[in-house]
Amino acid sequence: MAKESTTIDVGEPSTVTKSSSHVVVDEKQKKGIVAAAAGGGYKRGLAIFDFLLRLAAIGITIGASSVMFTAEETLPFFTQFLQFQAGYDDFPTFQFFVISIAIVASYLVLSLPFSIVTIVRPLAVAPRLILLISDTMVLTLTTAAAAAAAAIVYLAHNGNSNTNWLPICQQFGDFCQATSTAVVAASISVVFFILLIVISAVALKRH
Amino acid sequence: MKNESTFIDVPADSSSAMKGKAPLIGVAKDHTASGSGGYNRGLSVFDFLLRLAAIVAASVAAGTMFTSDETLPFFTQFLQFQAGYDDLPTFQFFVIAMSLVSGYIVLSLPISVVAIVRPLAAAPRLLLLVLDTAVMGLTMAAASSAAAISYVAHNGNQNTNWLPICQQFGDFCQKTSGAVVSSFVAVVFFMILVVLSGVALKRH
Numbered sequence: 001m002a003k004e005s006t007t008i009d010v011g012e013p014s015t016v017t018k019s020s021s022h023v024v025v026d027e028k029q030k031k032g033i034v035a036a037a038a039g040g041g042y043k044r045g046l047a048i049f050d051f052l053l054r055l056a057a058i059g060i061t062i063g064a065s066s067v068m069f070t071a072e073e074t075l076p077f078f079t080q081f082l083q084f085q086a087g088y089d090d091f092p093t094f095q096f097f098v099i100s101i102a103i104v105a106s107y108l109v110l111s112l113p114f115s116i117v118t119i120v121r122p123l124a125v126a127p128r129l130i131l132l133i134s135d136t137m138v139l140t141l142t143t144a145a146a147a148a149a150a151a152i153v154y155l156a157h158n159g160n161s162n163t164n165w166l167p168i169c170q171q172f173g174d175f176c177q178a179t180s181t182a183v184v185a186a187s188i189s190v191v192f193f194i195l196l197i198v199i200s201a202v203a204l205k206r207h
Numbered sequence: 208m209k210n211e212s213t214f215i216d217v218p219a220d221s222s223s224a225m226k227g228k229a230p231l232i233g234v235a236k237d238h239t240a241s242g243s244g245g246y247n248r249g250l251s252v253f254d255f256l257l258r259l260a261a262i263v264a265a266s267v268a269a270g271t272m273f274t275s276d277e278t279l280p281f282f283t284q285f286l287q288f289q290a291g292y293d294d295l296p297t298f299q300f301f302v303i304a305m306s307l308v309s310g311y312i313v314l315s316l317p318i319s320v321v322a323i324v325r326p327l328a329a330a331p332r333l334l335l336l337v338l339d340t341a342v343m344g345l346t347m348a349a350a351s352s353a354a355a356i357s358y359v360a361h362n363g364n365q366n367t368n369w370l371p372i373c374q375q376f377g378d379f380c381q382k383t384s385g386a387v388v389s390s391f392v393a394v395v396f397f398m399i400l401v402v403l404s405g406v407a408l409k410r411h
Contacts, residue, residue, distance in 0.1 A: 129405060147348035151351075162295070163294070163295070163370070165370075
């Protein structure tokens with residue numbers, strides 16, 4: 001084909017032209033930054049909420065573990081043969097509860113740096129995915145501890161006539177109250193964990 | 208400053224080579240989209256298969272616990288020598304919860320199929336992830352509370368004078384323990400499902 005010649009004759013760039021092109025690039029960069037900040041801002045808000053939830057969950061799990069740990073009661077009367085003391089270590093399930101809720105509390109403390117990373121870098125995927133996976137595992141551990149302890153607490157409150165298991169709460173009122181409080185606190189932390197997982201999932205979702 | 212004029216004189220008819228270049232870029236884009244869609248589709252198929260396995264695990268757990276009755280061959284006028292799941296409220300909760308879980312997984316199968324057909328859609332996956340997390344919590348609660356009661360039934364508790372009933376009701380204890388193990392398997396399946404949904408959400 002007939003190729004017409006192309007003459008590109010760029011003159012000496014004036015400062016005006018230079019600054020205008022710089023502005024164009026700046027606008028484009030600005031648009032990119034705004035777009036990133038808009039998606040990043042939304043995710044940053046989620047990350048901050050995630051961090052606050054973790055702090056609340058730390059408080060609650062430490063509270064649950066320590067309440068169960070200190071749930072001892074000694075009845076004011078005694079005989080030579082019968083035991084009138086109740087403590088968390090009389091029940092293997094409560095021992096499991098104290099140990100696993102303590103593990104959960106330390107996991108939460110260790111996961112705080114990851115949460116801070118997601119605040120600082122809201123568009124990073126790896127920390128969120130790590131948090132999602134480890135939160136899922138810790139959720140199952142917390143639920144296991146809370147539910148097992150709840151079953152034993154229910155048994156202690158109501159007993160079971162078919163198996164002749166007597167309700168011990170009728171004698172050990174304070175002990176039962178403390179253990180019930182610990183179970184309720186652990187259940188609240190389960191709800192927090194579910195929220196944390198949902199937040200991580202929503203933040204992982206790309207727009 | 209000196210403002211010199213700028214001439215840019217582009218030929219009127221662009222060459223066919225330049226024309227032909229543009230669509231290729233579009234084709235390249237399509238290729239990458241279907242690439243990540245294929246990976247997501249693989250995850251969705253695995254998710255569907257895991258759900259089928261979880262249905263089996265959950266319904267086996269519920270069924271085994273439901274039919275775990277045992278009557279001892281001897282009897283007296285006053286004592287009860289029957290054991291069934293409805294003698295223990297925790298086991299009742301277990302049966303109801305595992306049945307609910309099996310029903311939920313069956314109902315979530317269509318959503319999983321949608322995720323296979325549309326591998327890049329985020330809404331079904333996010334919905335599945337949220338529901339799976341909640342149901343996983345329910346399953347784990349049922350499983351571990353039944354495990355705690357099974358433990359007491361096997362070992363008793365000296366401090367509270369709770370006698371281990373498994374020494375008389377061997378079959379009952381065996382079936383309930385099997386049901387508990389099956390429900391823990393269902394929990395593991397759920398964990399994998401949640402992580403799968405999270406990974407698939409990440410890749411778009």
